[in-house]
Amino acid sequence: MNCQKCQQRLMSTERPEFPDLKVQAHLAICAACREFQRNVAKLEANVQRIPIPPTDAKARLVREILGQPALPLPKPRILRAPPSGTPHTVPLRQWLRRAQWTGAAAAAVVLIGCGIWFGMWLARTNTPDGTVPPDVAKGPEQTSKPPQSVDPFGKKGTSKNKKPGKKDDNIAPPVLADATPLLAKLMACDLKLAEAETTGDKVKALAELADALQMETQMLSKSAPPAELNKLAGFFKKVIDDGIVARAKELPMGERVEVLKDVAAQLTKTTNETALLAQSSPKSAEALRTISSAARDGDAILQKLMQEAAE
Amino acid sequence: MEATVRTVQLPNEHVLIHQAQHGDRAAFAQLVEHYWDRLYRWLCHLSHDRHAAEDIAQEAFMKALTAIASFRTGSNFQAWLFRIAHNAFANHVRARKRVRQAFPENLASTDQGPAELAMNKETMLLLARAVGRLPTEFRAAFLLRAEEEMSFQTIAEVLEITEETARWRVFKARQKLMTACGFAQD
Numbered sequence: 001m002n003c004q005k006c007q008q009r010l011m012s013t014e015r016p017e018f019p020d021l022k023v024q025a026h027l028a029i030c031a032a033c034r035e036f037q038r039n040v041a042k043l044e045a046n047v048q049r050i051p052i053p054p055t056d057a058k059a060r061l062v063r064e065i066l067g068q069p070a071l072p073l074p075k076p077r078i079l080r081a082p083p084s085g086t087p088h089t090v091p092l093r094q095w096l097r098r099a100q101w102t103g104a105a106a107a108a109v110v111l112i113g114c115g116i117w118f119g120m121w122l123a124r125t126n127t128p129d130g131t132v133p134p135d136v137a138k139g140p141e142q143t144s145k146p147p148q149s150v151d152p153f154g155k156k157g158t159s160k161n162k163k164p165g166k167k168d169d170n171i172a173p174p175v176l177a178d179a180t181p182l183l184a185k186l187m188a189c190d191l192k193l194a195e196a197e198t199t200g201d202k203v204k205a206l207a208e209l210a211d212a213l214q215m216e217t218q219m220l221s222k223s224a225p226p227a228e229l230n231k232l233a234g235f236f237k238k239v240i241d242d243g244i245v246a247r248a249k250e251l252p253m254g255e256r257v258e259v260l261k262d263v264a265a266q267l268t269k270t271t272n273e274t275a276l277l278a279q280s281s282p283k284s285a286e287a288l289r290t291i292s293s294a295a296r297d298g299d300a301i302l303q304k305l306m307q308e309a310a311e
Numbered sequence: 312m313e314a315t316v317r318t319v320q321l322p323n324e325h326v327l328i329h330q331a332q333h334g335d336r337a338a339f340a341q342l343v344e345h346y347w348d349r350l351y352r353w354l355c356h357l358s359h360d361r362h363a364a365e366d367i368a369q370e371a372f373m374k375a376l377t378a379i380a381s382f383r384t385g386s387n388f389q390a391w392l393f394r395i396a397h398n399a400f401a402n403h404v405r406a407r408k409r410v411r412q413a414f415p416e417n418l419a420s421t422d423q424g425p426a427e428l429a430m431n432k433e434t435m436l437l438l439a440r441a442v443g444r445l446p447t448e449f450r451a452a453f454l455l456r457a458e459e460e461m462s463f464q465t466i467a468e469v470l471e472i473t474e475e476t477a478r479w480r481v482f483k484a485r486q487k488l489m490t491a492c493g494f495a496q497d
Contacts, residue, residue: 011489012482014456014463039494040485043438044457050439052355057365058347061372065340269362276366279402280374 001026006033016040064219199250200259206243207263210236214270214291218277221284229287237294240267245301256309260302267299320389321345328388331379339379343372346389349459350396356454357400357447367403371396389459393469397451404447434492441491445484452477453484 006026010016016037019027027034192205213236217229248260271292278288321327321341330338347368354364374395375382382391442450451470455461461469466477489495 008482011485012478036494039489039492043485043488043492043494046435046438047442047454047457049435050356050442052352052364053361055351055361055365057369058343058351061347061369062340062343065336065343065372065376067336272362272366276370276403277373280370280377 003030003033003036006030007036010037010040016044199247199252200255203244203247203251203259203263206239206247207266210239210244210295211266211270213239214274214295217284217287217291218274221277221281221288224284226283226286229284230290233287233290233294236291240294240298245298248302248305251305253309257306260306264299264302264306267295267302270295271299320387324388325384328379328382328384331376332382336376339376342388346392347372349389350393352458353393353451353454354396354400356442357451358403359443363403367396367399370399374399387465387468390461390465390468393455393459394471397469397471437492438488441488444491445487449480449484449487452480453488456481 001022003026006023009023010019010033013019013023019037027037192208193202196202196205213232217232217236220229220232244263248256248263251259274288274292274295278285278292281288324342324345327338327341331342350371351364351368354367355361358364358367371392375392378395382388442454445453448470452466455466455469456463463474463477463481466472466481467474470477472480486495
C-alpha cells in the first residue's frame with residue numbers, strides 16, 4: 001500500500017482513528033501517514049468546537065409542549081389584577097373614554113371582538129353542566145397543570161370557568177386571569193394602552209397586543225376551527241394596519257428607529273414563524289398566512305419609516 | 312472492521328417514545344431536551360442562519376410530535392428526527408434565499424477533548440470557514456459523521472441516499488477540509 005491509497009482509505013472510513021489492518025500495517029512504517037491520520041482526527045474533533053449562536057428556542061418549545069404559555073412576551077410584564085370587587089371592564093371603559101385616535105379604535109375592535117370570540121369558544125369548550133368534556137380530561141397534566149384554554153397541539157385544556165349563568169355556590173366566580181391566557185394578555189394590553197402617554201408607548205402597547213393575538217392563533221392552530229382562526233387573524237391584521245402602522249407614521253423622526261426597531265424585529269419573527277407553521281398546518285394555513293402577510297407588510301412599512309428617519 | 316459508533320440515545324429512550332406515542336407530552340419534552348442542541352447545531356451549520364435553524368428545529372420537533380404515533384418502535388429515533396429536519400431544511404431552502412451570516416470572529420476558547428487535538432484560533436477559523444464553504448450536501452453528511460458520530464448507514468437513512476453516497480460525501484468533505492486547513496499532503 002502506498003501513502004496516497006492509505007490516506008484515501010483513512011478519509012473514507014467511518015473512524016479514521018480505527019483503520020483496517022492493511023492501513024494499520026502501512027501506518028506502522030510511515031510517519032507521514034501517521035501525521036495525516038492525526039490531522040484527520042484533529043479536524044473532526046475540532047468541528048465540534050466551532051461555536052454556534054446561543055438560543056432560547058428550546059425552552060420555549062418545551063414550554064409549548066408541556067402546555068405552558070407558549071412564547072413569553074418580549075419583556076416581563078406585571079399583570080395587574082383588578083382590585084377585588086371591581087368589575088373587570090373598568091380599565092377597558094377608561095381606555096375607551098380616552099380613545100381618541102384611530103389606532104386605539106382598532107385595538108378596541110380587537111378587544112371586543114376577542115372577548116366575544118372567547119366567550120363563544122369557552123362556551124363550546126365546556127359541556128352543558130360546566131364540567132370538562134371527557135376528551136379534554138384525558139391529558140396527563142390535567143391535575144397538576146394550571147388551567148388553559150387550548151394547547152398548541154390539539155388538546156383542549158381544562159377550564160375552571162362555568163358556563164355563564166350557571167349557578168354553583170361551590171365554584172368561585174371566574175377570575176379573568178384564569179379564564180384564558182389571551183384575555184389576561186388583552187387586559188394587560190388594555191391597561192398599557194390606557195397608561196400610554198406618548199405615541200411611542202402606544203405603538204409598543206399595540207405591538208404587544210398584536211403579539212398576543214398571533215401567539216394565540218399559533219397555539220390554537222392545531223385545534224380551533226379555521227373560521228375562528230380567521231377571525232383572530234383578522235383582528236391581528238387590524239391591529240397592524242389601523243393601529244401600529246397608523247401610529248408609527250405619527251412618530252417623530254427622532255424616535256422612530258428606537259421605537260420601531262423592536263416592533264419590526266417582532267414582525268419579522270412573526271412573518272417567519274407563521275409562514276412555517278402554515279406549511280405544517282394545512283387546516284389553519286389561511287389564518288396563518290393572513291398573519292404572516294400582514295406582519296410582512298407591516299414590517300416593510302416600518303422599515304421604510306425607519307429608513308426615512310435615518311436619512 | 313469499522314468500530315461501532317458512539318450511541319447518543321437516551322438510556323430510556325424507547326420508554327419515552329412509547330409514552331409519547333400514547334400522548335404523554337412530558338415524555339416528548341424529554342426527547343426535545345435531549346436532541347434539541349444536536350439538531351439546532353446541525354441546522355445552524357447547514358443554514359448559516361440562527362433564526363432559520365431555530366424555526367426549522369422547532370418545525371421538525373412539531374412534525375415529529377404530530378407523527379410520533381407512526382414512528383416504528385425499534386428503529387433509530389435520532390435518524391428519524393434528523394430526516395424530518397433535513398426535509399424541513401430542504402423546503403426552507405426551496406422557499407427562500409437567505410442571507411448567509413458571517414462566521415463569528417470571536418471563537419469560543421473552551422477546549423474540549425484531548426489537548427493534542429486542539430487547534431489554535433487561526434486554524435479553527437480556517438476550519439470553520441471551510442466547513443461553511445462546503446457544498447451543502449457534503450456539509451450535511453460530514454457534520455452527521457463528525458458531530459453526531461453517525462454511521463454511514465444512518466447518514467444514508469437521514470439524507471435518504473445510499474450508504475456509498477454517504478461515504479463518498481464524507482470522504483469529499485474531509486478531503487476539502489484537509490486541503491483548506493493545510494493538512495493535505497501532496
